[in-house]
Amino acid sequence: MGTVIIKYNAGNIFSVKCALNRIGVDATVSDNLDVISSADRVIFPGVGEAAAAMRYLHSHGLDSVIKALKCPVLGICIGMQLLCRNSEEGNTQCLGIFDVDVKRFDNCGNHDFKIPQMGWNTVLSNEKNELSCQFPSKEEYVYFVHSYYVPVCKYTIMTADYIHSFSAAIRKDNFYAVQFHPEKSGKVGENILKNFMEL
Amino acid sequence: MLAKRIIPCLDVMNGITVKGVNFTGLREAGNPVELGKRYSDEGADELVYLDISASSEGRKTFLGLVREVAKTLSIPFTVGGGIGSVDDVDKLLANGADKVSINSAALNHPELIEDIANRFGSQVCVVAIDAKRDESGMWMCYEKGGRFKTNKSLFDWAKEAEDRGAGEILFTSMEHDGVKNGYACNELRKLHEILHIPVIASGGCGCAEHFAEVFDSGKADAALAASVFHFGEINIIELKQFLHQRGINVRL
Numbered sequence: 001m002g003t004v005i006i007k008y009n010a011g012n013i014f015s016v017k018c019a020l021n022r023i024g025v026d027a028t029v030s031d032n033l034d035v036i037s038s039a040d041r042v043i044f045p046g047v048g049e050a051a052a053a054m055r056y057l058h059s060h061g062l063d064s065v066i067k068a069l070k071c072p073v074l075g076i077c078i079g080m081q082l083l084c085r086n087s088e089e090g091n092t093q094c095l096g097i098f099d100v101d102v103k104r105f106d107n108c109g110n111h112d113f114k115i116p117q118m119g120w121n122t123v124l125s126n127e128k129n130e131l132s133c134q135f136p137s138k139e140e141y142v143y144f145v146h147s148y149y150v151p152v153c154k155y156t157i158m159t160a161d162y163i164h165s166f167s168a169a170i171r172k173d174n175f176y177a178v179q180f181h182p183e184k185s186g187k188v189g190e191n192i193l194k195n196f197m198e199l
Numbered sequence: 200m201l202a203k204r205i206i207p208c209l210d211v212m213n214g215i216t217v218k219g220v221n222f223t224g225l226r227e228a229g230n231p232v233e234l235g236k237r238y239s240d241e242g243a244d245e246l247v248y249l250d251i252s253a254s255s256e257g258r259k260t261f262l263g264l265v266r267e268v269a270k271t272l273s274i275p276f277t278v279g280g281g282i283g284s285v286d287d288v289d290k291l292l293a294n295g296a297d298k299v300s301i302n303s304a305a306l307n308h309p310e311l312i313e314d315i316a317n318r319f320g321s322q323v324c325v326v327a328i329d330a331k332r333d334e335s336g337m338w339m340c341y342e343k344g345g346r347f348k349t350n351k352s353l354f355d356w357a358k359e360a361e362d363r364g365a366g367e368i369l370f371t372s373m374e375h376d377g378v379k380n381g382y383a384c385n386e387l388r389k390l391h392e393i394l395h396i397p398v399i400a401s402g403g404c405g406c407a408e409h410f411a412e413v414f415d416s417g418k419a420d421a422a423l424a425a426s427v428f429h430f431g432e433i434n435i436i437e438l439k440q441f442l443h444q445r446g447i448n449v450r451l
Contacts, residue, residue, distance in 0.1 A: 015295050047323070107395070111394070114397045116397075119397070120204070143274070185274075186274055187273070
């Protein structure tokens with residue numbers, strides 16, 4: 001079935017499809033449970049709000065399908081957060097693949113740290129991992145837009161720093177997830193998508 | 200560390216990039232997709248495309264352009280110009296825009312900010328503000344491309360926009376725009392102090408030094424410029440090297 005991008009109510013699906021096209025991948029956009037279950041690779045993108053996204057996933061039966069996937073899965077931004085246990089955004093119970101909770105940034109009144117974090121920040125690969133193995137250097141700039149974050153935990157494979165250190169990428173078994181937007185992160189982002197396609 | 204952003208702005212009329220001077224008088228500046236690609240290759244961090252077409256035909260052309268930009272570019276881009284409803288936003292996002300910039304419609308219907316933020320998230324909603332000082336020296340907001348004065352003051356309106364769910368403020372000083380004498384750093388610094396969301400500076404850029412000023416003294420999170428890039432007066436690669444040497448954190 002090739003690569004499937006999960007279609008749901010959380011934006012920017014067209015951007016992800018375009019980014020895959022640029023690296024020569026023709027992905028299918030679908031919310032069909034059979035199509036997603038039989039995919040070789042699944043991308044779970046997103047820009048949106050956690051509670052509304054979870055309600056949609058649940059009402060369309062997508063939650064149990066995502067949890068049961070055995071192929072490589074890449075969660076992006078809110079897609080990453082939804083793969084975690086619980087999100088402070090709307091106090092939402094999420095899919096629970098990663099046993100970690102999503103928190104909101106708190107700048108403690110320091111206006112030098114605007115919320116959302118919006119823009120290019122460096123990510124540090126803290127071990128050799130498949131997603132960042134083609135980075136030209138150890139630290140690279142990628143594009144972030146988010147108010148909530150996954151703390152550094154046992155699943156962390158890349159970190160970034162904003163107010164404090166947080167997880168830029170996490171992995172557990174076949175599930176990979178990135179807080180930044182590889183589809184909007186220039187050449188570095190394209191390399192990450194290419195690496196995911198080679199898993 | 201989060202980098203300061205350099206954002207070329209492309210005003211598009213009927214599919215062609217144009218650049219105005221002091222909100223009037225237009226000069227052509229090329230194909231918007233090709234120009235955007237060039238800026239992206241040179242290291243632009245984001246792009247803004249503003250549709251200044253007045254006709255419905257021009258609007259249709261713009262939607263097709265948004266789609267082409269999304270296919271071509273691997274950096275984020277914001278679109279604006281004539282956005283008046285959640286449906287307009289939906290169409291633009293579905294065609295690949297990352298953010299939308301709203302201006303006059305938000306001044307007239309502030310609840311549009313909440314509607315956009317609730318439906319698509321705050322990060323999508325950039326509130327653009329055109330302002331200048333009135334006779335009494337108060338910074339006031341103007342609508343319809345700077346043609347009409349409103350009764351809203353710059354700082355009150357920026358705060359209200361944030362409270363209603365804006366994800367960023369794009370402030371254009373009409374006094375500085377087109378004059379190439381530097382950004383409105385005092386007003387930008389004040390916006391930085393009263394807001395929790397990022398501020399994009401616009402209007403007044405004439406040389407690389409002005410970017411350094413707006414990040415250092417104006418505390419802007421991002422700086423937008425148009426003509427200095429379109430007419431090759433500033434090269435983005437050289438600009439970023441210059442800012443880096445000045446100790447400003449940019450993506451190289």
